Amino acid sequence: MSFNATRPTLLAAPGVAWLVAFMVAPCLLVLSYAFFERGVWGGVEYTFTLENFARVADPLYAKIFLNSARIALTASVLAILIAYPAAYAISRAPRMTQPVLLFFAVLPFWSNYLIRTYAWIVLLNREGLVNNLLRKLGYTGEPLSMLYTEGAVITGLVYNYLPFVILAIYSVLSRLNPELMEASRDLGAGPVRTFLRVTLPLTLPGVAAGGVFVFVLSIGNFVTPALLGGGRFQMVGNLVYDQFLTANDWPFGAALGAALIATMIVLLLVQARATAHASGERAGEARE
């Protein structure tokens, strides 16, 4: 195959066509629904309105949005706090074992999301393993209700997305030049100071990538709040689901989806800027 000017376009065409027809077009269609009124029997009444977007900002729904954001943020921070030491330990392991450790850290990420969430139901329910262990250890009070709490939802989110954060932070850590840390030590900085002043700032892009990923996937999550929150916790994902499958208010559901996508795009742009900024800084340092 020769690679002249038209070939690449021809090669990419079928894939691009598929994505445009089945991803871009449907997303634009559903977005357009957000500007119309809801039909009397569900469906859409083609009268222009901005009412749906106003409703997203309504305190009732804004509260759900903010609550989802808070849960997603907590999950992101916890995931980073657990993933950072893990990624650091992996990057310090012997060269040969690093890929193996990394593979097994990421493996659960590729197994069924529902099953990984279900595993926590088995652990946390009133007759579950944790309560059983407590009883065996001599605890005699009422079994703890850990399931269907905000804590359970956050645990589920952290558990499900942790592998990706480990991967994101490790990929930055492993590319770090060890001479930088040695130089810091030689200049008299202790290990803590070296970490805070050299290692941590240089690995922030990985931390940001992992954190944004967890946040974006958590705020739009539907399965975890439904299963571990027992439907008591409305998150944006569940709200969108309800508008389409139970409340039959597609235009409002579309407006909520648009708000979700807008949040996601803003975060990804901020993260891209932060990464570009960090790498620019590094390039600057190298030149000095």
Add this chain to the structure above:
Amino acid sequence: MSAAFRQKLPGRIVLLLVFGFLYLPIAVLVLLSFNASGLPTSWSGFSTRWYGALLNNTDILRAAWNTLVVAVFATLISTVLGTLLALGMETRRRKSSGLEALAFAPMVIPDIVLAVALLTFFSRLSVAMGLHTIVVSHVIFDLAFVCSVVRARLKHFDFSIVEASRDLGASGWTTFWRITFPVLLPAIVAGGLLAFTLSVDEFIIAFFTAGTGRASMTLPMQIYSMIRFGITPEINALATLVMGVSATALLLSQWLNREQHVP
């Protein structure tokens, strides 16, 4: 305690704790699936009866078959489209940020948003939904993942050997099948296996694009409805099997696409 050991200790404790956190819940599920009583409260001996029970559950068998059909078709289509897209993107002279965003979007778009968009799209066009609409929908993210795996391989590909082949008189077609394709094959297969795993495990988009009725239920949909009714030993067995299949496909994918160090 030697100094070297003491230095390594914190790292080992961290790894032990994190891997414990990641694998303990899964290990508990797998163990319980072999528990004769099926209860999480006590161990009453090793048994495979819950696996036997699965084989007699026609709903689960049909869902498993549906899942396989969807995953096979979605994988075949997305492997071809994703590989071609990767070739197209990597051989362009100028990188197009629009194209980059298009190929990246399926991996980050919240699945609930894509799910409702597809539901809206198919109902607006009055398309009867079923397994075929799930396939069409799964190809979207499958092809993005295949594309990214193949592109990673193409980044290390030396296009001068393609030119050399052409200079020596081979046609474009011959060059592709004799030079480019063999080099890319491990990445194509690895991408395909990844697509297969993603498709087998995908729940929300399938749930929204399957249409009504039980006829086109996939395994994750079946698992979801079983979980909502509570914990049963059968789910534990089913979960163990599904995880076993995914893990095998992934190990295979990883092994095929391992770095072959070329100078």
